[in-house]
Amino acid sequence: MSFDSPTEERKSLLSPTSASDSDERLYRAPSKASGLSRFTLFSIVVCIICTGINLHAFTSSYKPRITHYQDLATLRRPNQWIGLDRVQSPPEHAPPILLYPNLLAQINSAEPTHVYKDDPVRIANLRALTPPEDRPFKVTPQFSTIAEFRSIDYKMENCEIVVDPAHRGAAAHEHSNFNATLGGGENVIDVWRLAAPYSIDSRTLSWKTRPSRAEKVATFQMQYGSKWSHKFSCPTDTLHVFEFGAANDETYVEWTQDHREPTPGECTRFHCLTKSMFERTRWSGVVMYQSSSFTD
Structure with missing residues (x-):
């Protein structure tokens, strides 16, 4: 413009x-x-x-899916000894094998719904918190102890459960390495075999949820220096669960079962006991021995 x-x-x-x-x-x-x-x-x-x-x-x-099996009876347990029945039996008896309980836990009739952990004290290590090998054994008018064993080894089907409050020292109070404590009265214990078709879940075990009693095995008096034992047949891969309860109101038996006494390297599943070791091994505890059944 x-x-x-x-x-x-x-x-x-x-x-x-x-x-x-x-x-x-x-x-x-x-x-x-x-x-x-x-x-x-x-x-x-x-x-x-x-x-x-x-x-x-x-x-x-990418979230991992973790499946928790509650009914362990439905899990398949394959045969671990395929073909061993065709192997020639050894000429001599295999020495016995010492088994510690898979489970050693307490139940309380005064608190029927209370669950006692089988690892009450955890030890911190470099990776995580792990339960110690020590386990308590306690029998009183209120407390009972349940011990679970599984016989696994092939042709070791003669079993013997042993309960021994042994101690070192001349007097009952001088059990330095064996910490069993017995009451002053008659410490009488009833032993029951429980009807447990599969392993007990310690996270839910209580007086109310314990397996039913199948039969009474024995009644014996617990004393220092004397042990009780019971022999029975234990086919390969079978479960054996026992309940130890008080037979009277005076019974008091307690100890902490230490797997380091005797040294695990001397008598475990991975190193067979000699006959002399088997006879002289003494410590406070409830254990099970598996003996050879090749000639049965």
């Missing part, structure tokens, strides 16, 4: 039409900026939502 004189140019700038065009341009600029800002915000929200969905899908797809 050209003007013939400066006066006409000034008139053109001051005219209403020119002012309206300028105002429209000023008005339209903020509108475009506002629209751009809303689009940016919307895009950011969409990105955040998509990222959250992807993270959830990723973590869900």
